[in-house]
Amino acid sequence: MVVRQYNEELKYLEKINPYCWKIKKGFQPNMNVEGVFYVNNTLEKLMLDELRNSCRPGMTGGFLPGVKQIANVAALPGIVGKSVGLPDVHSGYGFAIGNMAAFDTSDPTSIVSPGGVGFDINCGVRLLRTNLHEKDVQPIKEQLAQSLFDHIPVGVGSKGIIPMNARDLEEALEMGMDWSLREGYVWAEDKEHCEEYGRMLNADPSKVSLRAKKRGLPQLGTLGAGNHYAEIQVVDEIYDKFAAGKMGLERLGQVVVMIHSGSRGFGHQVATDALVQMEKAMKRDQIAVNDRQLACARINSVEGQNYLKSMAAAANFAWVNRSSMTFLTRQAFGKQFKMAPDDLDMHVIYDVSHNVAKIEEHVIDGKLKTLLVHRKGSTRAFPPHHPLIPVDYQLTGQPVLIGGSMGTCSYVLTGTHQGMTETFGSTCHGAGRALSRAKSRRNLDYKEVLVKLEEMGISIRVASPKLVMEEAPESYKNVTDVVNTCHAAGISKKTVKLRPIAVIKG
């Protein structure tokens, strides 16, 4: 790592417009392309503070600031365009969280990096709509929250309740949501409103270790812990009536359910296994990187291909996982309202992946190129008329689901043409942490956090209440700042704001 004084470091950063900064070559060694990050005034301060803190002399046990990590990614072989930091960017493992980077698949030296996907492969957000109004839910809100909490296994050590043996798992890994459909857990039209139709075709369960499968089996159909949650929300504001209408969100107060979860222990183990394999491949192919955590392999190497095939299996696992919880949510609502989920109009609005790598076609310098696009803590946001988005959203652009921190609002955005050219059709994924977990534990009291939520009229069911302060809104960047920056920068467009009325989490 290049060690310089803070004011020296600033010479490599240039504010090119009120919402966008450029990271010039030379900020970190061997940068192949420039970096860029999107921030408004508030987020800019957080970003630069992180950099300033890392410039202090005699720092030990520290970690790289997000802006340095974006620059290290710009030094990876085969990267094209720019290494992009989204407004919710913060320090992560190798790649920053909120970092996207694309690699030219026609360049034989181009790489794939598990750190560019994250441990929770295909972590994502799904939004279900209902035809209920807030006033239909208010009288039985506590019972409904409890019922959801009873139906969905949450928190560390919880086990799935969807019957599953080792053979079922193999099929689910290969088939993704087609498996859920065949087994009767989802509706046929759910698949239409999912990235990749809920199934990555290159998944190959035979490339996945037994260890990963063993970790995955008991956890299928579980929400997880940490920042994962299921929330009952209501439509609070509509910014784009036409796009919202296409999503079936017609009026203020309409009730929706948001599910944020990923591939559980299965994906974590797939990533862990790949990192070990790639350390070896890097030595063999003499791939030089700025940071040991940026373990990677050439896309066309055996290790690279094996990772992409097992990552796809983990992506399928995550879709089956979110589908299983969709099923449980529909059951819980159906029982509480004594109506069929069909009659409650509980359709999937959309399902996004914010930790994944995908082969996509993009135009670079006027030429169509096939790229491997890594999005880590970043959501795909394709513009209107893109061939890979469903018919229902051809005129609006792809719905982008942005989950807020606990007790704050969430947003639905849509993709834009400007985003397609500037950020390879990518935008933010959530609030992004501002305080460390240890600091949250020290500074906040869990009882106060729970009381505050209650005062806001939010029912909460949480498996580990004593850790609730780690996920308190104070621990995160303001999601509204993040979303407004994306909107102002033009990389995605605000459509709907959602407000939580009940939270279920680990």
Added chain:
Amino acid sequence: MDEELEGGLVEDDFIIPPVKYEYLDHTADVQLHAWGNTLKEAFEQCGMAMFAYMTEMDYVQIKEVHTIEANADDLMGLLYHFLDELLFLFSVEPFLICKKLVITEFNTEEFRIVCKCYGEEFQIGKHPQGTEVKAITYSAMQIIDQPKDNKYEVFVIIDI
């Protein structure tokens, strides 16, 4: 190889070691810092620190013992794989939450650990749910092994 010694536990097995670990700041994850009178003890403490992040140890009883093995090519790899084996022991059958770890073989030349893990099956309702550990990382990993100063410490960031 798992050996289950229900009732085969001896009295010494129930002696709980002192706490020699703490949790340090990291934006998204948590950094474990453990120490001891030997490097072996620092490793054991680091493993116990990880389990203590998953639940409250006061609620965990020692009811069974399982043995794990970890092998690696270097010392950092050994710490990594040791913790990864412990995480695996928790994530699958026997779903063991450990209150006490005793390393019976600590080979820093061939990089091999054999460890006895004392605890019980994790049960929701009995054990308060803490934070889930997704993975062990090499991120900012440090192993301080200075016999002349009697200083043995390890730092590990776990992804949560």
